[in-house]
Amino acid sequence: MTTSLLEIKDLHVWFSVYGGTLRVLDGVNFQLGKSEKVGLVGEAGCGKTTTMKSILRILPRTARIPRGEVFFGGKDVLKMSSKDVQRVRRRGISMIFQDPTAALNPVFKIGEQITDVIRYSTIDPKTGKDLPKEEIRARAVQVLQDVALPDPERIMDNYPIQLSGGMRQRVCIAMALVSAHDLLIADEPGTSLDVTIQDQILRLLGQLAEERGISVILISHALGAVRGLVDRVYVMYAGNIVEVAKTQDLFSNPLHPYAQGLLKAVPKLTGGGIPESIRGRIPSYLNPPEGCRFHPRCEHTMPICEKDRPRLLDAGNRDVACFLYQK
Amino acid sequence: MSNMAGTSTEDILTVGDLRKHFKTSQGIVRAVDVVSFSVKHGETFGLVGESGSGKSTTAYVIMGIYAPTDGKIYFEGADLSTGVKKRPKPLKKRIQIVFQDPGSSLNPKRTVKQIVELPLKTHDIVKGDCEEKVKELLDMVELPTDFMYRYPRELGGGEKQMVAIARALATNPSFVVLDEPTSALDVSQQAKIINMLLRFQKEFKLSYLFITHNLSLMRNVASRVAIMYLGKICEIAPAAEFFQKPLHPYTRMLLSSVPVITDEEEILKPKKIVSRGEIPSPVNVPPGCGFHPRCPEGREICRREEPAMAEIEKGHFVRCHLYTIGQSTKDTA
Numbered sequence: 001m002t003t004s005l006l007e008i009k010d011l012h013v014w015f016s017v018y019g020g021t022l023r024v025l026d027g028v029n030f031q032l033g034k035s036e037k038v039g040l041v042g043e044a045g046c047g048k049t050t051t052m053k054s055i056l057r058i059l060p061r062t063a064r065i066p067r068g069e070v071f072f073g074g075k076d077v078l079k080m081s082s083k084d085v086q087r088v089r090r091r092g093i094s095m096i097f098q099d100p101t102a103a104l105n106p107v108f109k110i111g112e113q114i115t116d117v118i119r120y121s122t123i124d125p126k127t128g129k130d131l132p133k134e135e136i137r138a139r140a141v142q143v144l145q146d147v148a149l150p151d152p153e154r155i156m157d158n159y160p161i162q163l164s165g166g167m168r169q170r171v172c173i174a175m176a177l178v179s180a181h182d183l184l185i186a187d188e189p190g191t192s193l194d195v196t197i198q199d200q201i202l203r204l205l206g207q208l209a210e211e212r213g214i215s216v217i218l219i220s221h222a223l224g225a226v227r228g229l230v231d232r233v234y235v236m237y238a239g240n241i242v243e244v245a246k247t248q249d250l251f252s253n254p255l256h257p258y259a260q261g262l263l264k265a266v267p268k269l270t271g272g273g274i275p276e277s278i279r280g281r282i283p284s285y286l287n288p289p290e291g292c293r294f295h296p297r298c299e300h301t302m303p304i305c306e307k308d309r310p311r312l313l314d315a316g317n318r319d320v321a322c323f324l325y326q327k
Numbered sequence: 328m329s330n331m332a333g334t335s336t337e338d339i340l341t342v343g344d345l346r347k348h349f350k351t352s353q354g355i356v357r358a359v360d361v362v363s364f365s366v367k368h369g370e371t372f373g374l375v376g377e378s379g380s381g382k383s384t385t386a387y388v389i390m391g392i393y394a395p396t397d398g399k400i401y402f403e404g405a406d407l408s409t410g411v412k413k414r415p416k417p418l419k420k421r422i423q424i425v426f427q428d429p430g431s432s433l434n435p436k437r438t439v440k441q442i443v444e445l446p447l448k449t450h451d452i453v454k455g456d457c458e459e460k461v462k463e464l465l466d467m468v469e470l471p472t473d474f475m476y477r478y479p480r481e482l483g484g485g486e487k488q489m490v491a492i493a494r495a496l497a498t499n500p501s502f503v504v505l506d507e508p509t510s511a512l513d514v515s516q517q518a519k520i521i522n523m524l525l526r527f528q529k530e531f532k533l534s535y536l537f538i539t540h541n542l543s544l545m546r547n548v549a550s551r552v553a554i555m556y557l558g559k560i561c562e563i564a565p566a567a568e569f570f571q572k573p574l575h576p577y578t579r580m581l582l583s584s585v586p587v588i589t590d591e592e593e594i595l596k597p598k599k600i601v602s603r604g605e606i607p608s609p610v611n612v613p614p615g616c617g618f619h620p621r622c623p624e625g626r627e628i629c630r631r632e633e634p635a636m637a638e639i640e641k642g643h644f645v646r647c648h649l650y651t652i653g654q655s656t657k658d659t660a
Contacts, residue, residue: 043513043514043515044484044513164605165378166605194377194378194540194605194606195377195540195542195581195584195585195586195602196377196580196581196584196602196605197377197602197605198584198586199584199586199602200602200603202586221513221514222586223514223586223588224543224585224586224587224588225586227586227587227588228586251588251589252589252590261515262514262515263588265514265515265517265518266514266543266588267514267517267521267541267543267544267546267547268543268546268547268587268588268589268591268592269542269543269546269570269582269585269587269592269595269596270546270589270591270592270595271546271547271566271567271570272547273522273547274517274518274521274522274544274547275518276515276518276519276522277515277518278515281483281485281515281516
């Protein structure tokens with residue numbers, strides 16, 4: 001990668017809870033180039049959303065970051081002043097959250113919510129002045145049109161409850177797009193929706209990102225959706241990145257036992273049953289297993305896996321964190 | 328529509344011209360509008376469709392949660408169309424259901440033991456203490472015995488669904504409705520639950536009505552598949568044929584939108600059908616064929632006349648003008 005837009009180095013995120021500390025993220029490394037589309041996949045509770053929230057510094061109060069750096073455009077977000085972070089949130093990174101119903105305020109009209117986003121993301125940094133009202137409204141209508149919503153003028157006057165799930169998700173995407181300058185983080189966009197709507201939304205995302213040269217991080221546990229959109233995929237398990245590869249390489253030949261199991265367990269359109277590939281479930285973060293966090297569920301456990309943590313190392317055309325490939 | 332109504336000995340459940348309409352302030356919602364199908368003994372009959380297509384309502388009417396507006400339901404020869412209050416109790420225990428979200432289908436204030444023993448007591452299956460039978464049921468779904476005194480909130484999503492399955496199987500049913508049993512779970516949990524359900528089906532000779540919007544999953548569980556759109560069935564076919572030779576434009580659109588993970592699947596998907604629009608409100612159903620505003624092959628006749636179900640090949644039914652033009656189109660129900 002020649003120019004990297006985002007670089008996460010050795011990120012740890014802990015949560016203080018009753019009964020101890022949840023050590024959730026455990027040394028996450030992540031890189032993203034300009035105009036690159038990357039996927040982040042893994043089971044529920046593996047830390048995908050936590051990683052993304054730490055980029056924007058919107059973790060809950062119980063969280064702390066004992067170690068790690070998040071460089072965005074060369075600057076460490078974690079060390080920025082709150083004013084600088086605000087600027088990143090307004091003009092640099094925008095995020096589409098998992099649940100469109102929860103992300104929209106139910107008591108304000110769509111128009112008010114979207115014009116607010118446009119107003120704050122376009123404040124002139126030198127003079128501190130807003131755009132003219134008509135200009136803001138015109139942009140709002142335009143972006144609603146961009147996401148293929150019918151009759152945007154009417155939708156501006158609707159409350160979120162008057163829209164269907166697919167339409168709400170598109171409003172959220174419109175709000176994220178209008179402020180996205182460099183990076184768009186899409187957390188499970190459309191996985192709660194029907195396949196035809198999901199298909200439309202993913203196509204729209206890819207198309208808009210291409211047109212504007214925005215980088216995209218797509219978070220999902222739906223592996224098929226990721227495969228259709230991104231260039232590279234990060235596979236995450238229990239707070240660790242376990243495999244990073246080009247989309248084609250990962251899906252045709254996964255190396256990490258967890259990635260292999262995950263792909264095997266996806267039902268195929270061609271039939272043939274569903275193999276049970278991974279036993280057990282994600283470990284408790286209060287007492288995560290020593291060594292490789294996947295070893296209690298792994299079929300290839302070796303003595304070293306219980307003692308040492310495998311590092312994410314080069315394995316030919318990709319990086320894998322597994323002792324099977326590190327001799 | 329007479330092609331599938333009427334009972335035969337190999338069918339465990341027959342649904343004929345079923346309707347379920349709801350009155351709302353905006354008008355009548357035709358959630359289920361003339362649906363007919365039958366489920367054979369020991370098979371898994373799949374029902375797919377987008378949200379709002381009426382697949383869950385169909386299941387709830389069969390369960391007796393709603394009384395049908397019109398139409399017939401026959402189960403093991405008995406007429407079930409009267410609604411749940413008039414159903415004889417011995418018949419009720421033969422039909423069970425597993426709901427989509429185990430978080431809300433299990434009572435949070437009851438222990439696993441209380442949840443699983445309720446159907447045992449209601450149907451007088453065990454006299455007195457049910458502990459032995461509950462143990463047996465938990466053992467069957469591979470949950471440790473000490474889960475008996477836990478509350479649902481102390482269990483993971485997959486484990487909660489196992490409890491729901493144990494509860495459904497407690498009364499020794501012959502027919503189980505599975506309403507999106509794994510859509511809230513991760514793929515690894517899903518694989519475990521699906522394989523367990525398929526094992527029980529063989530072991531206890533169960534018939535399943537399997538509802539899901541996940542077509543890839545459907546391919547791997549169902550023996551026959553029906554697809555619903557706006558309260559009507561568009562196409563019914565044996566599973567292999569349904570996925571290899573889809574006929575209805577809606578089936579093709581849905582299949583071409585499925586995200587897949589291998590190149591072999593990519594080849595199977597119908598090409599060049601770009602999905603557009605979304606399912607309209609069931610209050611204002613478009614005239615003619617309900618799918619015509621989204622249909623890539625819509626014609627003049629589709630806007631005026633409702634197509635009738637026709638058998639194109641043996642066991643492969645489709646409701647679309649594309650396949651009936653030129654033939655008699657007048658035998659609409």
